[in-house]
Amino acid sequence: MENFTFYAPTYFAFGKDTENETGKYIKKFGGTKVLIHYGGGSVIRSGLLDQVKEALIKENLSYVELGGVKPNPRSGLVYEGIDICKKEKVDFILAVGGGSAIDSAKAIAAGAVYDGDFWDYYQGKVVEKALPIGTILTISAAGSEGSADSVITNENGMFKRATSGEALRPKFSILNPALTQTLSKYQTACGITDILAHLYERYFTNTEEVEVTDRMIEGLMMTMVHEGPRVIADPDNYQARANIMWAGMMAHNNSCGVGRSQDWTSHDIEHELSALYDCAHGAGLAVTMPAVMIYNMEHNVMRFAQVACRVWGCEMDFNHPEETAKAGIQAFRQFLISIGMPKNFEELGAKEEDIEKLAHTACYGDVKAGTLGGFVTLNEKDVVNIYRLML
């Protein structure tokens, strides 16, 4: 284990009807004038938005609204949100939705107290301050409800970039598993995939002696392997959704990723796919991850064999550990297919002729340095090969 710091001061209210206390939590963390930030129709149709407004009115909080966040949230709406915050003297941002609404809210929160262009933060500038944020989570996936991270798609070129900063960590997050019950099976499966990706990206480390975080990651993975198919079979299964919801937060608040190098190759390679084709991030990851794993497997066969045995129930082949490693990747891929995820470029809606461009943007786009990967360092040629494995 390497030295690290860890600080995760988000207040979680978990369970049925917890969204009715939203106003109370906003007051607890000092908000008086709120921007409610959300996506499309589902939070309106389900009545959640009205319910939230009522909870704010109950506590005498005033608010303005900005809906319209799309999956793979975009810079344009962020600028709009920042303008509203400055004009209306908003002092608290409430995101209602999934990772997209939350990530967009984080970008607005940082931009609202910054004189420059908020995109600076997505090009390497450190986020030092931001308006306080609260969230009401409606999709278990991104882990943004408990993380300091945000990913935004720049509409000027359609590429995704991430930022991170303690000021972006939500003050509170309301996690009611029942609110995820309206999701389609496909959206639910995308979330499951994203959560597993957050675990795998931490699992692929070059740091030795990381038993505690390995075991925590494996435990969270096994939770997803157990609960994922249950919730796909029965979308109304509150308990399965509850287990997934807490696992999704724990997968990304980094308590299981401390003191070890991490990877994020699959996220970097996937981001180009969802930015260009506007596919769901989870669906993109389902296609990307097995390809990255196959490509990187030889770097540390025993690590792949370990997850194969501990999580996927493979038997260790002591004479041919690479066979065990492969069996684990195969089991993971089959799992993704079984919950309804796409398995190749075609099913994702991606095009072979874009591969060179995708690889170039992944490695050189915007402020990138020409390589990516925290487990294996990959150059543009490697990334082309990985995209080809997805065909």
Add this chain to the structure above:
Amino acid sequence: MENFTFYAPTYFAFGKDTENETGKYIKKFGGTKVLIHYGGGSVIRSGLLDQVKEALIKENLSYVELGGVKPNPRSGLVYEGIDICKKEKVDFILAVGGGSAIDSAKAIAAGAVYDGDFWDYYQGKVVEKALPIGTILTISAAGSEGSADSVITNENGMFKRATSGEALRPKFSILNPALTQTLSKYQTACGITDILAHLYERYFTNTEEVEVTDRMIEGLMMTMVHEGPRVIADPDNYQARANIMWAGMMAHNNSCGVGRSQDWTSHDIEHELSALYDCAHGAGLAVTMPAVMIYNMEHNVMRFAQVACRVWGCEMDFNHPEETAKAGIQAFRQFLISIGMPKNFEELGAKEEDIEKLAHTACYGDVKAGTLGGFVTLNEKDVVNIYRLML
């Protein structure tokens, strides 16, 4: 899973030499006049105390000192600490040591801003406010570095009582695994036992559908089973100590205990032993836990079988799950013996003739209600039977 709230806003600085930044962290959390609170000779002999003072001086912080915390920390020193804080206008308490120093610091922190007797808080009064606390941990065991809990022995009758309150959660905790290298094998093993106890007490639940927290607990248990013997064999193994240290914090910050009923029977029964005989808490738990498990096993055989298979590598006996359950308890007991823990009353220094008194105090002492247990409700007679199993 049941509804819950979770809030763990402690800043952790983990790794080598992190204690040299103590002054910086105290300032970050608003301290100006510090009470350094510690135990006996070891922090003086090792040079840690001088090093910490230097770190405070470097940041122009003034301080007063109160040493002398004993294992199973006592009310007398708490009163002394409260007087010092009030007289010297202390605004930050720094605990240097293990759970005893930290728990004592928490009691002082609460008492220093309260006009009544601090013991009120250990008799059920809710802790609403306290001075801010920081810790430099030297023993992986109690988990007090990341928890809202404190346990104190009342010298007026020699019984232990616990309190809990968000205000008691440390603002920061410095976790340098190297600082635990000076511990004896026995102290180290006591810590390992305490950490396993915190996990088992959460594992024994009556809440159904708790896969995510089950898996997290099991992962942390497996970490202890793997790293425990390594550190006993080689006390200088920094990496094993690092894994144990993070597992010890995670075991008790309650992220793996949320949304489920918990037990704490073993702690309640043990507290009478360490209060009366002044044995190490971990050693008392090593004798108590297997007895409680044997006594409670029939309440939920499958839960005992699950931990036996998932953590202790037992094979499931589908015709006789109770045999699997027993094998898991036996494996745990053998593990404790293998790391040097006592196995019965005699080895602990406890006396058969005290059993009636111990059971009575455990059930009726101070403000207790006559029964204990969150998994199985136990009365005085049950507790007598459990103590008898330890003979």
